[in-house]
Amino acid sequence: MRRFATLFEALDRTSSTSAKRDAMAAYFADAPAQDAAWAVYVLGGGKLKRTATSTELRSALAAETRYADWLIDDCYQHVGDLAETIALMLPRDDESREDTALHVWMEARLPSLGRMESAERIEVLREWWRGLPREQVFLVNKLLTGSLRVGVSHRLVVQALAQWAQLPTDLIAHRLSGTWKPGAEAFAALAGPERPDEHAGERPYPFFLASPLEQDVTALGPTADWLAEWKWDGIRAQVMRREDHVLIWSRGEERLDGRFPEIELAGADLAPGCVLDGxxxxxxxxxxxxxxxxxxxxxxxxxxxxxxxxxxxxxxxxAYDLLELDGIDLRERPLSERRASLAALIEGRGPTLMLSPAVDASEWSALTTVRTESRERRTEGLMLKRLDSPYRVGRKRGDWWKWKVDPYTIDAVLLYAQPGHGRRSGLFTDYTFGVWDGDALVPVAKAYSGLDDAEIGRLDRWIRAHTIDRFGPVRSVEATHVFELAFEAIQASGRHKAGVAVRFPRILRWRTDLAIRDADKLDDLRRLATG
Amino acid sequence: MDSDLLLPRPEGLYCPAGDFFIDPMQPVARAVVTHAHGDHARSGSALYHVASAGGALMRERLGAGSDIREHAWSERFPLGDTVISLHPSGHILGAAQVRIEGRGKVAVVSGDYKRDPDPTCEPFEPVPCDVFVTESTFGLPIYRWPPMSEVVDDMLGWLDECRERGVAAVLFCYALGKAQRVLAELATRTDRTVHLHGAMLRLVEAYREAGVRMLPTAPVSESARGKDFAGELIMAPPSAAGSTWMRRFGKASTGFASGWMQVRGARRRRGYDRGFVVSDHADWPGLLRSVEDCGAKRIYVTHGDGEALIRHLRDTGHDAFPLRSLGGSMPDLRSSEEGD
Known part of the structure; x- marks a missing residue:
């Protein structure tokens, strides 16, 4: 664990992506394979099944430090991370004696908590903490409670592995896709030579992701080079027809088996060795x-x-893409060819498998007009895909663009605030906004993003000075500030007090030019709701 | 009534019996100023009483034309119906606690203080009193300062690393107090020259004149054009981070020396590569120890977020209150993360 703790510290101490990649590559070369495998897993965002509750962790901390529960809560609210709060509140012990390997923590120690009674679990936690230096207390708690969050993306882990193994990143990404099980052999296999049947099996292909279109659409060149489709608002998924079964993978690379039996049934009708993206x-x-x-x-x-x-x-x-047919990986073939094969494959198979229709337009201006129909067609806008493009890995700009319609916007009043977590811990950054329902302001949206650091700081100071009431970590504030919010959709909802729920709300700007009486009315929102 | 001795007013903390203000925020007739930081020492008042040890810094901050009366540590001098004396608070050079004796009672306003050793100033002196006014900048038990020797090890390790990588090491910290303390601590372990931002020059000089031993320093502004700063240590106030001033160093690793660096989220939010936990304020054990050491019957806590300290003191058998409970009204100008 000491080696991993050193790696974690190195990653935490730099904002340079290349320095992080180098640090990981050096660790992969150096660490025992069994530990390195778990490092890949947790740095890539993997988590263990939770075996101790936050309440149990707090109880263990209270027992160990004799601090009052309220003081532990205050500290937690300030730090914004329970694992760290514990590491900071425990007595400092620089005479660390113990060093248990990362894989032992991950495979034996942490899972063992799940087989204990609560009281025993608390005792075992206290014993572990006493034997560990502060940075390992923090790490063990992190591994126990969730993901590490050390400014390392899954993609960066893939790059570090590729650097260490001296293999293409796309190959590593594919080998890691789906539910990769950490272990010494699995780790060694990541670096093995490329095989022709690499894509067979149950692992999904890494998804190709579109980037938002920010430039003028005419800058994309001739319209004839592009395929336009609606941007559907559903769940991105890969449907894999394998020898004797059908698998469905989400974009988050989770198996969705069992949830969508009608799609599994339709997939079973295809010949084995076939993968659809849609x-x-x-x-x-x-x-x-x-x-x-x-x-x-x-x-x-x-x-x-x-x-x-x-x-x-x-x-x-x-369905909008065909990645594999008759067991052959088609990803390097141009989109025009993949799409023709896809059309032929699902022709006449009934409504459960549909071909995403092409939106035909001879000129960008015509497409711009068609795009205004997006909302009534229940889509989010258009997708633009270069007809001669391969199916790439991850978010690579240039060949796939999402050209979304402009979001809805409202002006709403800040009503409540609570402290954020991680990078925003200790600052009031999680806001609840309301609009007018008669004479009252009713909450309609929560938003966390959209302000810059200076605005967050200014608002944080204002919130502290203008708190009316406190409910645990939540503060209600004087109705003073109006913000312009953007959101993607609005629906009637019985679960929300206001009777509507908005999708992906975020702050567009702080409307210091507006007074609270200028904020929008709930009736206006209801009219927008789609049912 | 404690409010005979201390009463919050819009101009600042007022002593009715002595007719003076402590660290007033607006110009007043008579001020006692605890230390030279900008949020405590403000110009424009008719008369200032300060500790001699901080006299030079006060003149620098308040302007040479100000009427400044200097007092030796523990020297007793009358103000109105009170007798005042100043005692070291250990915060920065010349930083004082104000002892007020009057109406049969003793009150001590600690100003900003710390209990950790600091080669640049006199250590905190516990002053027995009935009423103790304490700060609570770091009033939560997560704040426990590591030994300075450990932090210095860490800084030197960082410098070595920067030298190996051929990048400049830019350490941000407050120009008054923190910068000099770091320069003095490093002087026990190395003799390398440190390059200083212009905002630090005069203050470092003032410490030198007061006899504080620090590393040799050179102004960045007088370095030769195109000088290679790879492997060199540069110190600058936080306001210089991200400014065009930084461009001259080319590739640089950045660090920040502050008590707030104890919390990882605060470190990451600011985007510095390295955080060094060094504070000129008392940590949680330091706050509790000071309350015990002065033996006061009543404790008043300043600085916005002192609620946890107050509640904890009450839970452990003390009479503790927020300063505003004395009545009157005083704006709290501190945000959650100022002072370090």
Whole structure:
């Protein structure tokens, strides 16, 4: 663990991406494979199943330090991270004696907590803490409570592995995709020579991601070089037809098996050795447009949907790419060719597998006009894909663009604030905004992003000085400040006090020119709601 | 009534019995100023009482034309119906606690203080009193300062690393107090010249004149054009971070010396490569120890977020209150993260 703690410190101490990559590559070359495998797993964002609750961690801390619960809570609110709060509150012990390997923590020690009674768990935690230096107390708690968050993306881990193994990053990304199980052999296999059947098996292909179109669309060159499609608002997924079964992988590389039986059934009808990329949408038969995303949400949560849900909210796959056919990896083929094969493959297979229709336009100006129909078609805008492009790995700019419609905006009043976490710990950065319902302001949206650091600092000071009431970490503040919020969609909702729920709300700007009476009215929002 | 001795007013903390203000925020007739930081020493008042040890810094801050009366440590002098004396607070050079004796009671206003050793100033002197006014900049038990020797090891390790990588090491810290303390601490372990931002020059000179031994320094502004700063240590106030002034160093690793660096989120938010935990304020154990050492019956806590300290003191059998409970009104100008 000491070696990993040193790596963590090196990563935490630099904001340079190349320095981070070098530090990881050096660690991979140096560390025992069994530990390095777990480092790949946790640095890439992997987590263990949680085996101790926050309450138990707090109880252990209270027992160990004899600090009052309220004081522990105050410290936690200030630090914004329980693992760190514990490391900072425990007595400092510089005579660390123990050094248990990372893989022992991950494979034996941390999971063992799950088999204990709560009281025993608390005792064991205290014993571990006593034997560890402060930085390892922090790390063990982090591994126990969630992801590490040390400014390392999954992609950067892939690059570091590629640097160490001297292999292409795309190959490493593919080898790590899906549910990669850490272990000495698995780690060694990451660096093995490339095999022709590399893509067979259950691992998904790394998704190719579009970038937002920021320049003028005419800068993309001749319209004829591009395929335009609707940008569907569903779940991005890969459907893999393997020898004897069908797998569905989400964009977050999680298996969705069982949740969408109608798609699995349609996939089983395809010949083995076939992989589709597309969007899962909730869609009632014979309707022209999909159901709103909120309907699909009911399906996402259900591991085994019942007959009524299946009947009320059926789903289909809007397929837009073909990555593999007859066991052959097609990703290097041009999009025009992949799409022709896809069209031929799903022709006449019924509504559960649909080909994402091309939006035809001879000129950019015509496409710009069509794009204004996006909302009524229940889409988020258009996708523009270069017809001769390969299917790349990750977010590479240039070949796939998402050209979204402008978001909805409202002016709303800041009502509540609570401290953020991580980088924003100790600052009031999580805000709740409201609009007018008659004479009252009712909360309609929470937003965390959109202000710059100077504005956050200014607002934080103002919040501290203008708090009306406190509910745990939440402060209600004087209704004074108006903010312009943007959001993607608005839906009627029985679960929200205001009767509407907004999607992806974020702050566009601080409207210091507006008074609270200028904020929007709830009735205006209700009119926008799509049902 | 404690408010005979201390009463918050819009101009600052007022002593009715002595008719003077402590660290007033606006010009007043008579001021006692604890130390030379900008949020405590403000110009424009008719008369200032300060500790002799900080006299030079005060003149620098308040302007040479100000009427400044200097007092030796523990010297007793009358103000109105009170007798005043000044005692070291250990915060920065010449920083004082104000002892007020009057109406049969003794109150001590600690100003900003710390309990950790500091080669640039006199150590905190516990002053027995009935009423103790304490700061609480770092009033949570997560704030416990590491030994300075450990921090110095860390800084030297960072410098070596920067030298190996061929980049400049730019250490940001407050220009008054922190910069000199770091220069003095480093002087026990190395003799390399440190390059200083212009805002630090006069203050470092003032410390030198007061007899504080520090590393040799050179102004950045007088370095030859195109000088290679690779492997060199540069010190600058935080305001210089991200400014065009930084460009001359080419590739640089940045560090920040502050008590706030104890918390990882605060470190990451500021975007410095390295955080060094060095504070001129008392940590949590230092605050509790000072309350015990002065033996006061009542404790008043300043600085916005002192709620946890007050509640903890009450839980452990002390009478503790926020300063504003004395009545009156005084703006709290501190944000959550000023002072370090």
């Amino acid at each position: 969007e899962i949408l909730a869609w009632t038969p014979d309707e022209a447009h999909p159901l709103p995303f909120a309907a699909l949400q009911k399906r996402i949560g259900k591991l085994k949907p019942g007959a009524k849900l299946l009947a009320d909210t059926p789903v289909r796959l809007m």
